[in-house]
Amino acid sequence: MKKTQLLAVVGFLVALGIASAQTTLTNSNLVKMSKAGLSEDFITNLIDQQGSRLASDPSALIALKSEGVNERIISAVVRKAPSREPLNSDSVLRLVQAGFSDGFVIDLLNAQPSTFT
Numbered sequence: 074m075k076k077t078q079l080l081a082v083v084g085f086l087v088a089l090g091i092a093s094a095q096t097t098l099t100n101s102n103l104v105k106m107s108k109a110g111l112s113e114d115f116i117t118n119l120i121d122q123q124g125s126r127l128a129s130d131p132s133a134l135i136a137l138k139s140e141g142v143n144e145r146i147i148s149a150v151v152r153k154a155p156s157r158e159p160l161n162s163d164s165v166l167r168l169v170q171a172g173f174s175d176g177f178v179i180d181l182l183n184a185q186p187s188t189f190t
Contacts (some may be wrong), residue, residue, distance in 0.1 A: 131164035
C-alpha cells in the first residue's frame with residue numbers, strides 16, 4: 074500500500090514538473106529540442122502557443138544559431154519575444170558574421186527598433 078501511494082505521489086510530481094516545464098520555454102529548451110530532431114513546425118507551434126522566457130537580443134540569436142537552431146525557429150523567437158535592445162551597426166555586423174541570411178537580417182531590421190549613427 075505504501076509503495077502504491079509513493080508511486081502515485083512521485084508520478085504526480087513528475088507530471089507537475091512536466092506541465093510546468095511546458096508552460097515556459099527558454100532558449101536552452103529550443104536548443105535541446107532542435108538537437109533532439111524535433112520538427113520545425115512542432116517547435117514553432119510551441120513557441121507560438123506557450124509562455125516563454127525567450128531572449129532575442131543579438132547575442133542570444135547568435136548563440137541559438139551557433140547551437141544549430143535554424144532561422145525559421147529563431148524568427149519565431151523574435152516574433153514571440155521581440156528584443157527591447159535596439160539594433161545598431163555593430164549588432165547587425167555580428168549577425169551577418171554569425172551566418173544569418175540577408176533576408177533574416179532585413180526582416181529583423183524591419184521588425185525591431187534600430188539606432189544608426
